[in-house]
Amino acid sequence: MPTDLDDLFAALGRQADAIAIAPAEQARRRGRRRGRNQAVVAAAVAVCLVAGAVGGLLHRSGHSTAPAVTPSSRTLSEIGRPVGLDGTLTTSTTVASNGRVFTLWQEPNGEFRVLAADLETGAEAWAVQHRGEPDELATLSPVAQAVVLSTDRTATAYDPADGHRLWELPLATSDVLTVHRRALVRWSRDTGELAALDWRSGEQRWSLPGLGDGPVWSLAVHSVDQMRADGGTDDRLVQVTGKGQVRVVNVDTGTVSRSLTVPAPDGSGMMRADNGWLITSETSGTGYRVRATDLRTGDSTVVFTGPPGNALTAVAMYLERLFVLDTGPTGTRVVAIDLRQSRRLWEVLDDHPMDGISAIGGHLLIGGQGITELYDQNGLLVYRTPDSYLHWLTTETLLRLTMSGTVERIRVADGRVEPLGQIPLQLGPCDSTPDRLACPVADGLRIWRLPG
Secondary structure: OOEEOOOOOOEOOEOOOOOOEOOHHHHHHHHHHOOOOOOOOOOOOOOOEOOOOOOOOOOOOOOOOOOOOOOOOOEOEEEEEEEOOOOOOOEEEEEEEOOEEEEEEEOOOOOEEEEEEEOOOOOEEEEEEEOOOOOOOEEEEEOOOOEEEEEOOEEEEEOOOOOOEEEEEEOOOOEEEEEOOOOEEEEEOOOOOEEEEOOOOOOEEEEEOOOOOOOEEEEEEEOOOOOOOOOOEEEEEEEEEOOOEEEEEEOOOOOEEEEEEOOOOOOOOOOEEEOOEEEEEEEEOOEEEEEEEEOOOOOEEEEEEEOOOOEEEEEEEEOOEEEEEEEEOOEEEEEEEEOOOOEEEEEEEEOOOOOEEEEEOOEEEEEEOOEEEEEOOOOOEEEEEEOOEEEEOOOOEEEEEOOOOEEEEEEOOOOOEEEEEEOOOEOOOOEEEOOEEEEEEOOEEEEEEOOO
């Protein structure tokens, strides 16, 4: 059973758009664990700008790799002591949310463990065990009201304060969960039927019948502030069917605020809802089209057409600016589009494929095999780094964490690198807040203070 982490993986306390572009192997591990999730974060692949103008595309001269910085030999200040992760760590995920860090891992026998620790003190808050099978997948989704452990068979909610079980929900193979701060929404991928569950009791608050015309996608609508602790979503959920029916649902009440029709999407599931816009893709001869629909007015416009033989790899948004990642035989290009005016703002061409993209505060982060790059609002290269964990720390800074344990803070305005220190080798994905870093390492879950 897949889980939609739009508002979660967010937020990852940072959201689907505030995504970390991680090393390829780390991304593959996450992909295996989240392979059936609706909101999938693309693994980073190759990025390397061409040296000259190609096909009339805007050439970004003056791009240069950020100056090399000598890694700091100092260690970061640790908060508390390592919290032991009992058993053998086979897969793991770590999510910081609402003053705590939650780590999920699986033992070789399939059993899942969840550990909660306090980000302020580093002390263990609680730990639980959950049955599982060796080949079973699971995701962990914390919100203010509950921590949800979703497996192939069940969704179980735990109290964030003390870890006691609130409720457990059996799941069908076609069920998908949308983790929203207002409610947990369950919908059927086959029929589109929706049901919202109360976070504390697990009881159904409302339900809606399906739209009944083939495959259905449901996605939460992101808000402007995607760095918010609540995941950066508003109170709307959008459903799109295989034949192009669209309905906008209020997550609080189940009320359908708007129904409309768009051309049938191409079935790839490459769609996004941001700041009142729905972005879908559709087949166009041997290429594709990207369509933007204003959910406030119902107006719908094709804003980008991919050339024959090219594929839409990913999209990202900030305010009313859409970023399209397009891959073809000659490489990849990133196109920035003003949605209100349906106008291209700039393009950057690359001769390698890439599939990681994230936009925050007007800046764009793209990633590939061995390279991650940061661009400003005008498409100018600000920073480039070799393959590493690069994560939005705030709207003004990035956190860079190498496989060898070097930790750096990057200023997005100019790419300035600030060495922060060293940590031990990590056993799984880390997560961070503006002033904390949490990672599973050999002697347990450890938390460090990030200097101001």
